[in-house]
Amino acid sequence: MVTLWDRAKAAWLATGRQAVITGVAASGLYGASWVDADATIELISPRHARPQPGLVVRQESLAPDEITKVSGIPVVVRARAAFDLGRHLGRGESLARLDALMRNGVFSAEDVLVLAKRYPGVRGLKRLIDVLPHVDGGAASPQETRLRLLYVDAGLPRPATQVPVFDGWRAVRILDLGWEEFRVGSEYDGDVHRTDRRAYVKDVRLRPIVESLGWAVDHVIKEDRDDEIIRRAVRLLRSRGWKP
Secondary structure, eight states: OOOHHHHHHHHHHHTTSOOEEEHHHHHHHHTOSSOOTTOOEEEEOSSOOOOOTTEEEEOOOOOGGGEEEETTEEEEOHHHHHHHHHHHSOHHHHHHHHHHHHHHSOOOHHHHHHHHHHSTTOTTHHHHHHHGGGOOTTOOSHHHHHHHHHHHHTTOOOOEEEEEEEETTEEEEEEEEEETTTTEEEEEOOTHHHHOHHHHHHHHHHHHHHHHTTOEEEEEOTTOOHHHHHHHHHHHHHHTTOOO
């Protein structure tokens, strides 16, 4: 079975060992989640490689302190990977990728901004500056990232991630998202609720316990429309004292 590392090494060799892996592939080599083996391999290289599907070669500036090695392959450091992810992907996807990279291993937003000052005229810099303050390593899936961004873009207070619900000193549930001040939570019920019966049953049995502890939780599913999700969240928050 061909792995992401196999494909990254092959791409590196195709440039005469002069390229450095960046972008989504770099985050995958670091161990970030949600990176498939067939993900596009992005390279920064002083020379062109033969065009082929699943390969992107960029001729961008790269300083020595922005390069390290992962399993023997030259890879950009985490801050540079974040710098490139935030510039070259659409807003929603870049935030999901940055969340996953942050969750895998914390990188410094300040280090990313240092690179922004180092390369002031590069493509996509405005997009990076816009998305960087929203990065949160607490997001456990791309769907949770999308849901959080949906709330923020709708003008709701920014929810916290991985919010514990306590019964005395004991945490009985960790909510995907939540506004602790108002005791309102939001859960994305994804594929695990369909494929893992034990997890689903546990979830269902915990819901009345969470409610008895004073929390109101909205359960979001894939089929929900964005306007429905926002409307429910606004209703719950306003019922708990939030004033838009």
